Amino acid sequence: MKRISTGSPFEATMGYSRAIVKGGWCFVSGVTGYDYATMTMPDGIAAQARNCFSTIRAVLDEAGFEMGDIVRVQYTVVDAALVDDLAPELGAALGEVRPAATMVIAGLIRPEMLVEIEVTAFKG
Numbered sequence: 001m002k003r004i005s006t007g008s009p010f011e012a013t014m015g016y017s018r019a020i021v022k023g024g025w026c027f028v029s030g031v032t033g034y035d036y037a038t039m040t041m042p043d044g045i046a047a048q049a050r051n052c053f054s055t056i057r058a059v060l061d062e063a064g065f066e067m068g069d070i071v072r073v074q075y076t077v078v079d080a081a082l083v084d085d086l087a088p089e090l091g092a093a094l095g096e097v098r099p100a101a102t103m104v105i106a107g108l109i110r111p112e113m114l115v116e117i118e119v120t121a122f123k124g
Contacts, residue, residue: 004059006036019059024123026063030076030116031055032108045082045114049089052117060121068097069121075103076116086115 004019005011011018019028033048034041036055042048060066073094077083083103099119108116 002063004062006055006059008034008036009039018055019063021063021065026060026065026069026121026123028056028059028119028121030074030118031059032110032113032116041112045077045086046089048114049086049093049117052115053089053093056117056119060119063121065121065123067093069123070094070097070099070119071122072120073099073101074118075101076106076108076118077103078106078108078114080105082114 002021003017004021006018008018010016016029018031019026021027031052032041033045033051034055035051042051057067060069075086075090077086108114
């Protein structure tokens with residue numbers, strides 16, 4: 001088993017890894033829209049989603065996976081009214097991959113967070 005970290009202070013404080021690789025699987029924890037280099041959060045769900053996918057790509061790369069290996073994705077969005085602004089970013093990031101997906105409308109732990117994206121990747 002291999003643990004991947006982005007260096008986010010949340011990982012140590014909350015006791016989790018950004019991703020776990022086990023066998024042919026990579027389980028990426030929920031990623032919010034922070035730019036982890038600066039710990040800043042952009043306004044707007046589209047920009048936050050782009051940051052989420054940037055982090056996810058980097059984590060998958062470090063783990064030896066790629067976006068095309070994603071088989072499952074879960075989106076948590078704070079307001080259904082934001083989905084129209086979010087949808088083009090999802091299509092841009094995963095349009096050709098087409099993983100199984102679930103979208104949940106729910107609150108997140110900080111008010112600036114508008115979306116959280118969790119993925120599972122598999123190399124068979």
